[in-house]
Structures are given as structure tokens and as C-alpha cells.
Amino acid sequence: MKIYDFVGAPNPKKLRVYLAEKGLQIPCEQVNIVTQENRTPEFLKKNPLGGLPVLELDDGSHLTESLAIIEYLEDLHPTPPMIGTTPVERARVRELERICELGVLSSVAQVFQNTHPFMAGRLKQSPDAAENARNRLAANLKVVDTKIGDRPFVAGSRPSIADCTLFAALEFAEFAQVPLDPAFKNINRWYAGFKERPSAQA
Amino acid sequence: MKIYDFVGAPNPKKLRVYLAEKGLQIPCEQVNIVTQENRTPEFLKKNPLGGLPVLELDDGSHLTESLAIIEYLEDLHPTPPMIGTTPVERARVRELERICELGVLSSVAQVFQNTHPFMAGRLKQSPDAAENARNRLAANLKVVDTKIGDRPFVAGSRPSIADCTLFAALEFAEFAQVPLDPAFKNINRWYAGFKERPSAQA
Incomplete structure (x- = not known):
């Protein structure tokens, strides 16, 4: 491979x-x-x-x-499990991964596409589309922040694919100059913690 | 449930x-x-x-x-299988489902959001965002059309979750007044055929 x-x-x-x-x-x-x-x-x-x-x-x-x-x-390679080990666990991981992908990463990407100089000329940039995406991003981050709560990882006590997606999304948000609102305290704490893991440097 | x-x-x-x-x-x-x-x-x-x-x-x-x-x-409920029965089969089904969802359904939704009277007032509609989405839709439909080829279903010889997503997307496209280009002959043939299944009325 x-x-x-x-x-x-x-x-x-x-x-x-x-x-x-x-x-x-x-x-x-x-x-x-x-x-x-x-x-x-x-x-x-x-x-x-x-x-x-x-x-x-x-x-x-x-x-x-x-x-x-x-x-x-x-x-x-089922071990270590990154998508849960029971049907309900897998469902909860996939649910959160989807919110992190469709709600967070996709929204960041749309802000990037509609505002960043790199994308100018590649498509028609729209300030209105960027604003819609920022609103959707904030709504989804709020949900993710609540779901994380005081858990060490997005989906609970161990890393899952939801962490992989959220980390990639937030790192991309930094590049795209879309600042992470400090009001999302749980996400900010999680993000700072995940940055310390060796996988964050991958 | x-x-x-x-x-x-x-x-x-x-x-x-x-x-x-x-x-x-x-x-x-x-x-x-x-x-x-x-x-x-x-x-x-x-x-x-x-x-x-x-x-x-x-x-x-x-x-x-x-x-x-x-x-x-x-x-x-693994039977009948709608996401394949081997790792490679499952991967191919999920790959196609993702293209149908992120490339087709999401693009249709973005055209709808940016053009349809129902959405006016719910967000800021942007003709440029609609045009970008139309271009992305066409690019993804072209890939799906090639992948379907002369197969009876999107992912091969039996129905899968990729059919569910593509059918929902194309039905929504009709409602959103986003016509399906007749040039996509394989998709058009598949769509006409799938409409005859009892599940299409669900």
C-alpha cells in the first residue's frame, strides 16, 4: 500500500x-x-x-x-479501536465525526474558499457565502463543545476518528485565518491537549 | 426505536x-x-x-x-448487506456513498440554499456560491456516471447505501429545480430504473 x-x-x-x-x-x-x-x-x-x-x-x-x-x-486493523467496539459506541463516534467533518471542517473550508487569496481566481469568492459558513461553523462548534464537555477526547475516554477530523479541521482553520472562539472552552482545552500528542505532528 | x-x-x-x-x-x-x-x-x-x-x-x-x-x-442488521461484505467491498461502497453525498447531495443543497425562494431570508443567497456548487455538482456527477457504467446499481450488482444517497440527492435536485443533465446517460438510466423499486416510494 x-x-x-x-x-x-x-x-x-x-x-x-x-x-x-x-x-x-x-x-x-x-x-x-x-x-x-x-x-x-x-x-x-x-x-x-x-x-x-x-x-x-x-x-x-x-x-x-x-x-x-x-x-x-x-x-x-481493528486494534486499537478508533471507531468504538460496540454498535452504539461506533454510532456515537461516527455521529461526532460527521459533525466535525460536515459542520466544522466543511465550514472552515467554505470560509477559506470564499475569503483566502489562494482561492481567488480558482472560484468566485462570495462574502455572503463566507458569512453563512461562519455562522454554521459557530453553531457546530457549540454542539461539539457541549459534547466534549470535560472528556479527554471528542468521543469519550480514548482517541477516535472524531479527534482526527476535529484536529485536522482546527489546524486548517488556523491556516485559513479562521480564529477559534475562546468561548468554546472545552474545544480549546481539548485542542491544546491534543497538540501535545505525537500524532499531532504527523 | x-x-x-x-x-x-x-x-x-x-x-x-x-x-x-x-x-x-x-x-x-x-x-x-x-x-x-x-x-x-x-x-x-x-x-x-x-x-x-x-x-x-x-x-x-x-x-x-x-x-x-x-x-x-x-x-x-447485517443482512441483506448494504455496505458490502468484505473490507474492499465496504471501502468501495463507502467511497461511492461519500462522492454521492459530499459531491452530489451537498452540491444540490448549496444550489438550493443559494437560489430557492424557500431559503431567501434564512441565509444570504449568493449567485456566485450557486455557480460554484453547480460546477462541483457537474464534476461529481461525471465521476459517478463513469463509476456506474452499465452496472445495475451504483456500487455494482446489488443495492447499497450509495444508491440510497444518490436517489435522495436526485429527487431533491428535482425539487430544487436543478435539472439532471441528459449527458449523464448512466445516471439517468440508473435513476429511471431505481424509481421503479418499491423503496423509491418510501
Whole structure:
């Protein structure tokens, strides 16, 4: 197996944090999004949407979509469990991961796309779309903050894929110049704590 | 168990199609989004984000996020399999489901939010955001069209959660007045065929 990766983008980061938490080592090859290496005909054969990360399987086929890759690796390597161990536990982890992805990471990405100079010229930037995304981000962070409460990790007493996604989202928010509101005390505490884990450097 | 549902919204539809394909019967209670029943203090206790569907578990707790609900029900009722039976099969189904959700359904939703009279006043509508979403929708439909090819179902020879999501997305696109380009011949053929299944009426 091999991973097509880009240091600096949130979905590849989510996967690298996951791998580090699992103790899995898979070789990575960098594909530079900034210089559009992900838009070459050769790469588009691997992922026609041009997204990263991509997992190359041993039969030479390619698996795209970060969460599908993570669920696949979890299927192959159930220990340590990063998506719970019972149906209800798995449901709670996936529920939180979805909120962190669709509500937090996607909202940060939309603010980034509609405000950051890097995206100007790549699509039509809209201040209104950015404001909608900021509102959605705040609403979702509020829910995540309540869910975390005083737990050490997003979904409870041990790390899960929800931590991987939230960490990648908040790191990306820093890059995108979307400050994390100090009012979200539980998230801020969790974020400071997770930064100390070796996986945060992945 | 009990489902809080709204006929007319895409994520609840996705779940109902899934239940019908599985042959599962769970009582549904309607929560009217149009009259904002999903924004009452009582409902926000069940889902603080106000989204539907919500699954009420037998212990009285609530599980939100449609895909987390579906994965949970699949965990409890593995037969007939709607997310594959081997790690690679499951990965391929989840990969396609993600493209149908993040690339197709989310894009349709963004066009709807930025163009439809129903959404005017609920957020700031942006023609530029709508155009970006239309472009993203077309790019993702092209990939889904190629992936379907001449297969009877999105992920191969039997129905999967990818069909549930794509069907809900395309039905919502009709409501949102986002026409499906006839150029996507495989999707159009699949859509016409899936409409004939009993689950399509769910």
C-alpha cells in the first residue's frame, strides 16, 4: 500500500493523524496541490476528482475519500479501536465525526474558499457565502463543545476518528485565518491537549 | 426505536430508502421543517443542530447524522448487506456513498440554499456560491456516471447505501429545480430504473 498525500491540506492530515494514533506505517508520496500536480492526467487516473488523500492498494487500484480509506484501514486493523467496539459506541463516534467533518471542517473550508487569496481566481469568492459558513461553523462548534464537555477526547475516554477530523479541521482553520472562539472552552482545552500528542505532528 | 422524520427533505429520504431496501420497519414521527418544528426547544434537546433524521434509541437517547444512523442499523442488521461484505467491498461502497453525498447531495443543497425562494431570508443567497456548487455538482456527477457504467446499481450488482444517497440527492435536485443533465446517460438510466423499486416510494 501507498498513500498519495499533501502536507498542508486537511483531509490528508486527518488520515496521517489516524495512522499515527493506530501505529500504522504506510509510505506516503507527496502530490503538490499548490502546483496542481493533483490535476495532471496521470494523477486524475488515480482520483478523477483530484482530491487527496488517495490510498493505492496492493493490486494497483486506488481508493479515494478520506473517511472510506480510514474505515477500510480500521476494518483491516481493528486494534486499537478508533471507531468504538460496540454498535452504539461506533454510532456515537461516527455521529461526532460527521459533525466535525460536515459542520466544522466543511465550514472552515467554505470560509477559506470564499475569503483566502489562494482561492481567488480558482472560484468566485462570495462574502455572503463566507458569512453563512461562519455562522454554521459557530453553531457546530457549540454542539461539539457541549459534547466534549470535560472528556479527554471528542468521543469519550480514548482517541477516535472524531479527534482526527476535529484536529485536522482546527489546524486548517488556523491556516485559513479562521480564529477559534475562546468561548468554546472545552474545544480549546481539548485542542491544546491534543497538540501535545505525537500524532499531532504527523 | 423511533425515527424523527420529514417527508420532503433529502437526508430523511435517504434513511427511508435504506430501511425499505433492508426490509426494516421503524415507526416514524413527522417533524415539520417548514413550520420550524425542528427548532423548538423540545426538538433541540433531541438534536441541538435541528437536523433530521434523528433515531430515538430504546434507552431514550438520540442518535443524529443520517450516515451514523444507517451504519448503526447496518451493524445491528447485517443482512441483506448494504455496505458490502468484505473490507474492499465496504471501502468501495463507502467511497461511492461519500462522492454521492459530499459531491452530489451537498452540491444540490448549496444550489438550493443559494437560489430557492424557500431559503431567501434564512441565509444570504449568493449567485456566485450557486455557480460554484453547480460546477462541483457537474464534476461529481461525471465521476459517478463513469463509476456506474452499465452496472445495475451504483456500487455494482446489488443495492447499497450509495444508491440510497444518490436517489435522495436526485429527487431533491428535482425539487430544487436543478435539472439532471441528459449527458449523464448512466445516471439517468440508473435513476429511471431505481424509481421503479418499491423503496423509491418510501
